[in-house]
Amino acid sequence: MAWLVLLLLVALVTVVVVTRNLLVAEAQSDATDALNQEAEEFKQFAAAGVDQETGARYANGTELLERHISRQYLDDDEIVLGVTADGMIVPQRGREAIALAERDNRWQQIVDNPATTDILPTRDGQLRWIKVPIVDDEGNPDGTFIVAYAIDRETREIDNTIRTLVIVSGIGLIVAAVASWVVSGQILEPVNLVRRAAAQISHDDLTERIAVEGHDDIAALSDQFNGMLDRLEHAFGAQRQFLDDASHELRTPITIIRGNLEFVEDDDPRERAEVVRLCTDELDRMSRIVEDLLLLAKSERPDFVSAEEVGLVDLTSDIHAKLSLLGDRRWELESIAEGDGLLDAQRVTQAVIQLAHNAVVHTLPGDVIRFGSAVTATEVTFWVADTGPGVRPEDAEAIFQRFSRGSTGGARANHTGAGLGLTIVTAIAEGHDGHVELRTAYGHGARFSLHLPQPAGYHERIDHREDSTA
The missing domain is CATH 1.10.287.130 (Signal transduction histidine kinase, dimerisation/phosphotransfer (DHp) domain)
Structure with a gap:
């Protein structure tokens, strides 16, 4: 909010400064145009040199100045003055905004100045002026026409306007700051609530929650x-x-x-x-x-599973050969997946052996344990099925948790492990972005399937590569 108010302050200061400069430049330009217009009108009047009422020519510069100045109706900030050849003053009608005719040092400086236009500093302010010299028929000086503009009076009016603008802008800035404080407080209140909730959270108490209101x-x-x-x-x-x-x-x-x-x-x-x-x-x-x-x-590390292209026929045969060493059971190979798969052969072997070990624990010597593999366009599947007592419905989810053995009543000879086997199998499946599926009917055995998804179009690329090789 402070940065916003500071930005707004800079913008207001810039607007005020630029506005004043533009107004002053416009006032000076208007003053210059007015002076040039008055000077041009006198030049045209002097060039004609004839009184339009009588048709007679003006006898001298003094008569010319008096006649022209008497016809002028000027603004309060304009001054018209004539100086004859012998130094007499021909003033304008009414009261001058700045006493130019009454002070010799002022009009004398203008007359003696070799330039035709300049600015005269006075105690009453700056005076912008233009003079037009008058010469007779023989080319001798016959007087001077002076027109001046009191620019500081216009500048003071501009300063009053700018002062008012500054006061109004300051009040507006204060109002905006107060309103921003109130509005930002309301907007950030939910964020402060989140901050306070985060400050109250510790490893001993994670029950703090934030009330959710609205849809923003x-x-x-x-x-x-x-x-x-x-x-x-x-x-x-x-x-x-x-x-x-x-x-x-x-x-x-x-x-x-x-x-x-x-x-x-x-x-x-x-x-x-x-x-x-x-x-x-x-x-x-x-x-x-x-x-x-x-x-x-x-299993929490990203390199827990290192997938690579593996021949599924060889992998299935190798796993089946290892399963026969786990126990005196009738090991049946139901199906062999053909082709290749993208997986970690070591981890998959470890998971299948763990499933087979569980099957041995829950069966008797001579019982049938079936193992197989299959492949589709989207996944590779390995499964182990036994003819043991199966899994109780209430234990179907619990047995996948750490240190959970489910009901041990079905285990032969009360063989119980640490309860980490199926957790490891699940971790290996999830490392392949897959899952473990359990199909069981209590009292009629159980079937555990390891589903390992394959990248989109993987087998199509394999087939295309084999066709190209052929």
């Missing part, structure tokens, strides 16, 4: 700010939950190891061997949890 830009800003707070609250909540769950998951194996070490009997080899086995298992589980946590932390 400020309302849109408030709505976006509230959305940002929602995301921050969700992120901080997830972070706190993650830390709580991680600390709990790591605390459990540590407690088990400590308890077994405290009660181990040194003189019993079998008990020591059992304790060592239990401790090793718990350490292995801790190691897997830490590795999974590190992997999930890496």
